[in-house]
Amino acid sequence: MIKQVQLYNDQLDFEDNKKTGPFGDFANNSQPYVNSGEPQYDFFGVPVYSPFGIAAGPLPTTQFIQAALDKGFDIVTLKSVRTDTFPLNPFPQVRPVSVTGDLKPSTNPTITVAKQYSEPLAVANSFGIPSVTPAEWQPFMKASLAAPKKGQAVLVAFQGTAHGKGKEDFVQDHVDGIRLIRQTGANIVEINLSCPNEGESVLACFDTDITERIVKAVRQDNPDLKFMIKLAYFADKDQLKDLVKRVGPHLDGISAINTVPATVVNDDGSETFPGRPMAGVSGAPIKWAGLEMTRSLCEFRKEFGYDFKVVSMGGVMNAADFNEYREAGADIVMSVSGAMWKPELAAEVKASLQN
Numbered sequence: 001m002i003k004q005v006q007l008y009n010d011q012l013d014f015e016d017n018k019k020t021g022p023f024g025d026f027a028n029n030s031q032p033y034v035n036s037g038e039p040q041y042d043f044f045g046v047p048v049y050s051p052f053g054i055a056a057g058p059l060p061t062t063q064f065i066q067a068a069l070d071k072g073f074d075i076v077t078l079k080s081v082r083t084d085t086f087p088l089n090p091f092p093q094v095r096p097v098s099v100t101g102d103l104k105p106s107t108n109p110t111i112t113v114a115k116q117y118s119e120p121l122a123v124a125n126s127f128g129i130p131s132v133t134p135a136e137w138q139p140f141m142k143a144s145l146a147a148p149k150k151g152q153a154v155l156v157a158f159q160g161t162a163h164g165k166g167k168e169d170f171v172q173d174h175v176d177g178i179r180l181i182r183q184t185g186a187n188i189v190e191i192n193l194s195c196p197n198e199g200e201s202v203l204a205c206f207d208t209d210i211t212e213r214i215v216k217a218v219r220q221d222n223p224d225l226k227f228m229i230k231l232a233y234f235a236d237k238d239q240l241k242d243l244v245k246r247v248g249p250h251l252d253g254i255s256a257i258n259t260v261p262a263t264v265v266n267d268d269g270s271e272t273f274p275g276r277p278m279a280g281v282s283g284a285p286i287k288w289a290g291l292e293m294t295r296s297l298c299e300f301r302k303e304f305g306y307d308f309k310v311v312s313m314g315g316v317m318n319a320a321d322f323n324e325y326r327e328a329g330a331d332i333v334m335s336v337s338g339a340m341w342k343p344e345l346a347a348e349v350k351a352s353l354q355n
């Protein structure tokens with residue numbers, strides 16, 4: 001039975017979550033997970049106890065970051081920030097959904113909201129990736145970077161802003177954003193190119209030219225930065241291959257996948273997220289897509305002789321899912337939906353690593 005409020009309370013606005021969260025078992029850190037021995041895995045130069053963590057999204061403040069580290073998640077990602085303020089989509093922002101089997105983006109799916117979170121867990125979210133100003137996020141980014149104990153790491157995430165900007169300015173926005181992030185001392189960064197609200201008509205990662213320009217511009221400005229880009233699910237494998245060929249030599253990692261877009265409705269057919277018919281779906285129904293992307297990225301990496309790390313996510317709900325991703329070739333595995341509703345997931349994964 002899944003406890004309905006864990007980490008994030010979907011009955012509250014995102015802003016209230018930030019102010020009063022984390023919730024559920026994550027709010028109780030009286031018995032933090034204790035790692036022992038020496039960290040055996042590598043996360044972009046940081047030794048970590050497990051190649052497992054929480055991907056961008058549900059950890060928007062240092063309190064959330066600390067709570068996730070205390071539960072034994074060894075790689076935790078601070079929610080994506082931008083070069084300037086960006087509005088939050090109105091409440092609601094997170095809902096359980098009911099999906100039978102795999103969610104296939106090619107079918108332009110319409111799915112129905114569920115009464116509660118239950119297994120197999122499926123979640124829809126529509127935040128719009130809001131941001132406060134750099135003057136506001138830099139202090140809590142700095143504090144979050146200081147939170148990990150030995151064998152743990154914090155990843156920071158950046159979201160470029162395309163709205164109202166030409167392509168040149170969109171590229172520059174990434175260069176500026178990474179400079180602002182580096183002022184906090186961060187040197188491992190994920191650039192999200194798979195947000196449905198950016199990249200004008202298509203996701204930025206589906207525009208190979210703009211992706212290549214962003215990657216090269218950020219690399220030129222930051223020869224020593226460890227950085228990866230985050231991709232959506234690519235149905236077109238030739239397009240993915242061409243992208244990997246062009247950006248692979250300049251990157252330290254590629255992460256995938258982001259949520260899969262779907263139309264989300266209430267039982268009566270009305271919009272679940274008023275004014276936003278589409279939302280991003282995560283959890284068990286997208287695991288097939290994350291695994292497929294993992295295999296393709298590993299295959300293309302090998303074919304081109306590159307050495308970027310493959311950081312995989314999508315539907316990791318238990319240790320078996322984690323191991324399936326590792327067997328598919330993932331260097332690092334992340335979870336969001338599974339981790340949000342299952343605080344014991346890190347401990348479960350680590351127990352499986354010791355077997």
Ligand SMILES: Cc1cc2nc3c(=O)[nH]c(=O)nc-3n(C[C@H](O)[C@H](O)[C@H](O)COP(=O)(O)O)c2cc1C
Nearest residue numbers: 055056057080192257258282283314315335336337
């Ligand atoms: C509540 C929620 C918030 C998210 N916010 C972000 C975000 O700010 N930036 C981002 O790159 N991805 C975001 N994501 C996508 C996740 O990082 C991840 O790619 C996706 O949920 C698939 O993993 P999962 O099936 O384990 O949830 C979010 C996902 C959820 C469920």
